Each structure stands twice: as C-alpha cells, then as structure tokens.
Amino acid sequence: MTETTKVALLVTCVVDLFRPTVGFAALKLLEDAGCTVFVPEAQTCCGQPAYNSGARDKAEEIAKQVIQTFEDYEYVVAPSGSCTGMIKVHYPQLFQKDDVWGPKARALSGKVHELISFLTDRLGVEAVEAAYTGKVTYHDACSGLRELGIRDQPRKLLNSVQGLELEEAPDRDVCCGFGGTFSAKYGEISGAIVSAKTSALSATEATTVLGGDLGCLLNIAGRLQREGSPISVRHIAEVLAGMTDTPPVGAEKAGDGK
Amino acid sequence: MKPETRTFKENARKALADTDLQSALKGMEGGFVMGRLATIDKLPEFNDMRDGAVRIKNHVLENLDVYLETFEANVIKNGGEVHWCQSPEQARQKVLELCRSIDAKTVTKGKSMIGEEMDLNHFLEDHSVEPIETDLGEYIIQLADERPSHIIAPAIHKTKAQVSDLFHEHHKKYGKTKRLEDPRELLEEAREILRPKYVKADVGITGANFMIAETGSTVIVTNEGNGDLTQTLAKMHIVLATPEKIAPTLEDASTMLRILARSATGQEYSVYTTFSSGARRPEDLDGPSSYHVIILDNGRSNMVGGDFEEMLRCIKCGACLMHCPVWTNIGGHAYGWVYPGPMGSVLTPNLIGLEDACHLPNASTFCGRCQEVCPERIPLPRMLRKHRENAYSAKMGSPVERTGLAVWSFFVRRPKLYRLATGLAMKALKMLSGGKGKLRSAPLAKGWTGARDLPAPEGKTFMAQYREQARRRAGGRS
Numbered sequence: 001m002t003e004t005t006k007v008a009l010l011v012t013c014v015v016d017l018f019r020p021t022v023g024f025a026a027l028k029l030l031e032d033a034g035c036t037v038f039v040p041e042a043q044t045c046c047g048q049p050a051y052n053s054g055a056r057d058k059a060e061e062i063a064k065q066v067i068q069t070f071e072d073y074e075y076v077v078a079p080s081g082s083c084t085g086m087i088k089v090h091y092p093q094l095f096q097k098d099d100v101w102g103p104k105a106r107a108l109s110g111k112v113h114e115l116i117s118f119l120t121d122r123l124g125v126e127a128v129e130a131a132y133t134g135k136v137t138y139h140d141a142c143s144g145l146r147e148l149g150i151r152d153q154p155r156k157l158l159n160s161v162q163g164l165e166l167e168e169a170p171d172r173d174v175c176c177g178f179g180g181t182f183s184a185k186y187g188e189i190s191g192a193i194v195s196a197k198t199s200a201l202s203a204t205e206a207t208t209v210l211g212g213d214l215g216c217l218l219n220i221a222g223r224l225q226r227e228g229s230p231i232s233v234r235h236i237a238e239v240l241a242g243m244t245d246t247p248p249v250g251a252e253k254a255g256d257g258k
Numbered sequence: 259m260k261p262e263t264r265t266f267k268e269n270a271r272k273a274l275a276d277t278d279l280q281s282a283l284k285g286m287e288g289g290f291v292m293g294r295l296a297t298i299d300k301l302p303e304f305n306d307m308r309d310g311a312v313r314i315k316n317h318v319l320e321n322l323d324v325y326l327e328t329f330e331a332n333v334i335k336n337g338g339e340v341h342w343c344q345s346p347e348q349a350r351q352k353v354l355e356l357c358r359s360i361d362a363k364t365v366t367k368g369k370s371m372i373g374e375e376m377d378l379n380h381f382l383e384d385h386s387v388e389p390i391e392t393d394l395g396e397y398i399i400q401l402a403d404e405r406p407s408h409i410i411a412p413a414i415h416k417t418k419a420q421v422s423d424l425f426h427e428h429h430k431k432y433g434k435t436k437r438l439e440d441p442r443e444l445l446e447e448a449r450e451i452l453r454p455k456y457v458k459a460d461v462g463i464t465g466a467n468f469m470i471a472e473t474g475s476t477v478i479v480t481n482e483g484n485g486d487l488t489q490t491l492a493k494m495h496i497v498l499a500t501p502e503k504i505a506p507t508l509e510d511a512s513t514m515l516r517i518l519a520r521s522a523t524g525q526e527y528s529v530y531t532t533f534s535s536g537a538r539r540p541e542d543l544d545g546p547s548s549y550h551v552i553i554l555d556n557g558r559s560n561m562v563g564g565d566f567e568e569m570l571r572c573i574k575c576g577a578c579l580m581h582c583p584v585w586t587n588i589g590g591h592a593y594g595w596v597y598p599g600p601m602g603s604v605l606t607p608n609l610i611g612l613e614d615a616c617h618l619p620n621a622s623t624f625c626g627r628c629q630e631v632c633p634e635r636i637p638l639p640r641m642l643r644k645h646r647e648n649a650y651s652a653k654m655g656s657p658v659e660r661t662g663l664a665v666w667s668f669f670v671r672r673p674k675l676y677r678l679a680t681g682l683a684m685k686a687l688k689m690l691s692g693g694k695g696k697l698r699s700a701p702l703a704k705g706w707t708g709a710r711d712l713p714a715p716e717g718k719t720f721m722a723q724y725r726e727q728a729r730r731r732a733g734g735r736s
Contacts, residue, residue: 011720011721013670015720016680016719016720016721017680017683017684017715017719018684018713018715018716019715019716020716020718020719020720020723021716023720023724024720024723039721039724041673041721041725042673043673043721044669044670044671044673044676045670047670049663049666050663050666050667051643052624052643052646053646053650053659053663054643054645054646054647054648054649054650054651055647055650055663055667056647056650056651058663058664058667061667061671062667062670062671065670065671093640142623142624142625142626142627143626146625146626146627146629146630147626171288173627174583174625174627175583175623175625175627177583177623178623179622179623179624179625180623180624181659182620182621182622182623182624183705183706184703184705184706185620185659185705186267186270186620186621186705187704187705187706187708187709188267188270188271188274188708188709189270189274189584189587189588189621190623190705190709191708191709191710192274192587192588192709193583193584193587193623194709194710195709196583196587218712218713219710221696221711221713222696222706222710222711222712222713223709223710223711225696225710225711225713226698226709226710226711246716247695249713250695250696250711250712250713250714251695251696252693252694252695253695
C-alpha cells in the first residue's frame with residue numbers, strides 16, 4: 001500500500017451545525033485527492049467568538065483543547081478561511097509568551113490549512129471532475145483573503161468545473177458585514193453592509209454565489225432571501241465535489257446548477 | 259467636546275436612516291479607493307516606501323524625547339516658541355492667551371484635527387474671538403455647526419444641495435442672495451468671502467502634518483492653498499500639533515509625504531506642501547511677526563511603550579476610513595467624537611477612556627482592510643481586539659453578552675454535552691423553519707433577523723451523521 005497523506009478534518013462549528021453537506025464535500029475532495037481523512041471526535045469550535053469578544057481566558061482554554069485534539073495529525077484542514085486563520089495566525093499570538101503552549105501553537109499553526117488552498121498548493125490539484133451549469137460569482141471572505149492570501153486558488157478550481165461560468169463582482173475585496181457576533185450585536189450596520197454586498201453580487205447577473213466561509217454565506221444567503229432574490233448560495237466545496245443535491249443555503253429545495 | 263460615543267448604536271441607526279447622508283456616502287463610493295490604487299500602481303516602490311515610513315515612525319517613538327527637545331531647540335533658534343500642554347483645556351487657554359497678547363479679534367484657521375480635539379472654535383467664540391475656517395470643507399461644516407465626519411474630508415457627509423442651502427442662508431449678509439448650485443460657483447463665492455478675511459485676521463492657526471526636528475519646521479499639506487494664506491498673512495502664526503508628529507529630517511518627511519497623498523486622496527502629491535520655519539525675518543517680504551507651536555499631549559505619551567504605541571505611527575491619511583465597511587455605511591458622526599473609523603476606534607478610547615468609548619472597538623467586522631491599506635501598516639484589528647480584551651477584563655459592556663459567552667464556552671469545552679445540546683438546538687431550529695429552509699425570526703437572533711433571514715440548519719449535525727456512517731461501515735465489515 002502506498003503512503004497516503006493523513007489529514008484531520010476540522011469541520012468547523014458552523015458547518016457541523018448548519019450545513020453538514022460542506023463537511024462531506026470537504027471529505028470527498030480530500031479523499032479524491034488521495035488523502036486518508038480523520039475526523040477527531042473531540043472537536044467543537046476554534047474559539048473565535050470568545051477571542052473576538054475579548055474573552056482571552058476563554059479563547060485560550062478552547063485553543064488548548066483544539067491543540068490537544070489535532071496536534072498528532074500530519075495535516076489539519078478546514079473548509080473555512082476564518083477558522084484556519086484563527087489557528088494559523090492567532091493561536092501563536094495567544095500563546096506568544098507561553099513556554100509550554102507557545103511551541104505547540106506554533107507547531108499546529110504550521111500544519112493547518114484552508115481546504116481549497118490545501119488542494120491546490122499542497123496536493124497540486126489542478127482540476128476537479130464536477131459539473132455545474134450556470135453563471136456563478138465568487139465572494140472572497142476577508143480572513144481567507146487577507147490572512148491567508150486565498151484568491152486565485154478557488155478560481156483556478158472553479159474554472160475546471162464543467163458548464164460553470166465565473167463572473168467577478170464589483171468590490172470583491174469588501175467585507176460582507178458578517179464579522180461573527182458583530183452581525184448580531186450591530187445588526188443594523190451589518191444589515192447595511194450586507195445589502196451593499198448583495199447588490200454588488202446581484203449586479204453580476206450570476207445565478208449562484210459561492211464562497212469559502214459558511215459564516216459569510218449564511219449572511220449573504222439570509223439577505224438575498226429577505227430581498228426575495230432567486231440567487232442560490234453554496235459553499236465552493238459543494239460545487240467542486242459535485243454535491244449539489246442538497247438545497248442551496250437557506251433554500252427550500254435544490255435544482256440549481258442542473 | 260462632550261463625547262457622544264455611548265449612544266453609538268442610536269447614532270448609527272440615525273445615520274443609516276439619514277437619506278442626505280446616505281446619498282453623500284454613496285456619491286463618493288469607490289472614488290478614493292480607485293484613486294489610491296491608480297497612483298500606487300504607478301509607483302512600484304510604494305510598499306518599500308511604506309516600510310521606510312514604518313521604520314521612521316518606530317524610530318521616532320523610540321527616541322521621542324530627544325527629537326522633541328531638538329525640535330524645540332530649533333524652533334527657538336528660528337525665533338519661535340514651543341508650548342507644551344497636557345490637556346485640551348490647557349491648550350485652549352494657551353491659544354487664548356496668545357490671541358489676547360496681541361488683542362486679536364479674528365482668527366483664520368487651516369484644517370486641524372487637534373483644534374477639533376480642543377473644541378477650539380466654540381471656546382474662542384465664547385471668549386469674543388471670531389474663528390474663521392478657511393478650508394472649504396471646514397468652512398461648510400462651520401456654517402452648519404457640525405464636526406468633521408472624516409479626518410481629511412470634513413464635509414464629505416454633505417450633499418451639494420445641502421451646501422447650496424448653507425451658502426444661500428449664510429451668505430445673504432454679504433449681499434449674495436442667489437442660491438448657487440454649480441460647484442465651481444459655490445467655490446468662487448466662498449473664496450470671494452474668505453479672501454478679505456485672511457488679510458484682516460490677527461492670528462492664523464494651522465495644524466501640522468509633520469514637525470521636522472532637524473530644522474524646527476512644521477509642514478502642512480492642502481489642496482486649496484488656504485493654509486498658506488492663513489499662516490503668512492496674519493500677525494501671529496499658531497501651529498497646533500501633537501508629539502508623535504515628529505519627522506527627524508527633511509528626507510524623512512519627504513518619504514512620508516509621498517505615501518501620505520497617495521493613501522489619502524490618490525494624488526501623487528498634495529497641491530500645496532508648505533514648510534513653516536518661524537516668523538518673518540528682516541529680509542522677508544511677508545510672514546507673521548511671531549510663531550508659536552502648541553504641542554498637545556492629551557494622553558498620547560501614555561501610549562508610548564504600551565499596547566497601543568503603534569497607533570502613534572498614524573499620519574492621518576484617512577485611508578482606513580475610506581476602506582472601512584462600517585464608516586462607509588454610517589459616516590463619521592455616529593462614532594460620537596473627533597476621530598471616526600478604524601483609526602478613531604483605536605485612538606479614541608486611549609484619549610477619552612474605554613468606559614465611554616466601549617462601543618467603538620466592538621463595532622468592527624475585523625475584515626482587516628484598514629490594516630491592508632494603512633501606509634504605516636498599523637495593526638488596527640489587533641489593537642481593536644486589545645481594547646475588547648481590556649473591556650472584557652474590566653467587566654464593561656453588556657452583562658447578557660457576557661453570560662451568553664460563558665454558557666457557550668462551557669459547552670464548547672465539553673464536546674459530549676456540546677453535541678447533545680447543539681444537536682437538539684439545530685433540530686428545534688429546523689422545526690421552527692417549517693421546512694422552508696430559512697427563518698424570518700428566531701429566538702435570541704433579533705439583531706440578525708432585522709435585516710436578513712436566518713438560513714435553517716440542514717437537520718442532523720455533521721458529527722452525528724459522520725458517526726452513524728462510521729458505525730454502518732464498521733457494521734458492514736464485521
């Protein structure tokens with residue numbers, strides 16, 4: 001038997017709770033690329049809500065739990081730029097002055113990857129075998145874009161999807177207004193920001209919005225639906241894995257991309 | 259000025275409902291962003307220059323005492339005076355004292371955010387000295403009795419129609435009875451009214467973009483030339499500055515000027531860059547008879563060596579505001595004090611206290627675009643988070659949120675209990691959606707559902723489904 005790449009899937013709490021399909025799509029993409037995938041049982045959340053609320057003590061406790069859960073794997077992969085960024089960029093900062101946890105945090109930081117960039121940059125995936133009919137536009141989530149430099153990788157793989165036409169939206173590097181707890185705490189401001197985002201996305205006349213972070217996609221889909229827009233919203237992994245039988249985010253039934 | 263930071267949420271709500279403000283904000287959309295990109299594209303070494311500017315400011319902050327002393331010594335050598343003030347109140351009194359020393363009746367003013375920090379105009383009016391703003395934007399908001407909503411474009415929240423109305427109302431006393439609408443004509447009218455005031459003014463007050471230690475000069479940049487008229491035609495020139503504005507040498511100032519204009523307005527250079535090195539010398543044809551630099555600290559020296567030191571690298575270009583999804587939607591007034599946007603949300607709690615300004619660092623999505631465009635590479639999101647940590651440690655903010663966070667983290671730390679609880683919660687949410695895939699309202703989610711639906715969970719969690727599949731696979735094998 002040949003040596004395969006051993007990967008632990010960090011499902012992320014939002015995918016676990018709201019959209020398991022994304023987790024299964026990630027699993028399939030990794031296995032198709034020749035990985036052996038593990039799903040550690042003790043995973044819950046990476047701690048961003050605590051960290052971004054200033055609850056450093058709680059963020060540290062949660063981070064330690066995540067480090068213990070994932071430290072023995074060769075790679076850790078998450079279908080989210082923001083959860084990956086939390087572990088890659090912020091865990092080392094959390095434990096900067098900690099002699100015990102600092103080295104552990106830095107070690108995990110080196111092993112954690114966002115799904116799409118892991119496929120392209122680490123595993124050398126150039127194309128996927130999937131079909132999706134229609135015009136789509138891609139929303140760059142801020143953490144992935146700015147903390148991890150994810151921009152070209154998703155576009156590269158999307159261009160290999162049969163029948164898919166990619167149309168870029170204006171202001172594509174502008175935030176969708178999600179911001180985690182910000183969207184609930186400052187709901188009206190967040191609502192104004194996401195409204196600007198949905199009009200920019202709608203201007204492309206795409207029938208589907210894709211993105212790499214479910215938090216942003218829940219926000220965008222929720223706003224599109226409130227507007228009564230027919231645009232579908234999906235995580236990019238679903239389309240790349242050809243798993244589009246589940247209804248789009250927040251929709252009643254599937255039928256897009258056929 | 260009394261901060262209105264505590265009512266940030268209400269301020270923001272009003273701003274979002276203000277149709278004039280919204281149309282003004284939409285009107286400028288993209289202009290600054292595209293302008294900045296276009297000039298940067300033409301300068302391949304822009305990012306190297308940013309690194310240089312970061313090094314200069316870090317070096318200044320490490321040696322601030324030395325450079326401030328050098329600056330003062332050189333100002334004195336040039337025949338000027340430096341006045342050190344701890345508080346805005348002290349600085350106001352110093353300005354008044356200087357005005358009274360020459361029996362000043364009117365003061366022309368170039369644009370100065372330090373002046374705003376001191377609430378100088380109201381103070382001077384209360385003490386029978388008439389302040390006249392000469393920057394067009396500042397002039398407009400002085401007529402409207404408002405604060406700047408942006409640190410370099412103070413009246414950007416005003417529509418052209420509002421400016422027409424303001425000029426129509428306030429220029430009647432000069433015999434201008436026609437309501438003008440053409441921007442060029444509006445500008446000409448303001449200029450015609452302002453010109454004689456420069457000549458009549460006793461004192462000219464300007465800000466300072468930089469204080470150059472090696473020459474004792476202060477530097478201002480403007481696009482209207484109003485600063486030059488303000489400082490050369492009055493009898494006395496007063497400069498308002500803060501300690502971190504030091505540039506050690508002319509060369510250093512030049513580096514920072516090159517990134518300043520590009521980051522601020524997308525210009526390669528501002529139209530006027532003016533160096534002031536003291537009062538008129540015997541051989542000079544014009545210039546003020548005396549030159550004073552007021553350096554207001556207002557808590558800034560406490561930031562040196564601490565968690566917020568890097569904020570003092572700020573060269574006040576305003577790029578973080580123009581690129582902020584929050585500022586571009588609510589404008590500057592909602593922030594409730596002098597400095598709006600990301601730079602303000604870091605700076606303000608340091609100057610007026612976190613207790614009062616607690617909303618500001620929280621009202622950010624952490625999208626990171628501010629840090630990305632900051633010419634001084636200031637880690638704004640990191641410092642906003644530091645404020646949140648300080649607020650959390652001091653038990654500021656909503657007790658409900660605090661309890662929510664504690665309950666949530668209790669479950670997150672106990673994976674088995676977490677699965678049970680979240681599994682039930684997701685099932686309940688799915689049921690509430692009635693199979694429609696989304697919810698128009700949901701318990702504890704009012705903030706979210708005000709503007710958008712809440713997509714319903716698919717049903718069973720990933721972990722539950724994965725476990726079942728694994729069990730089936732194991733069963734199949736045996």
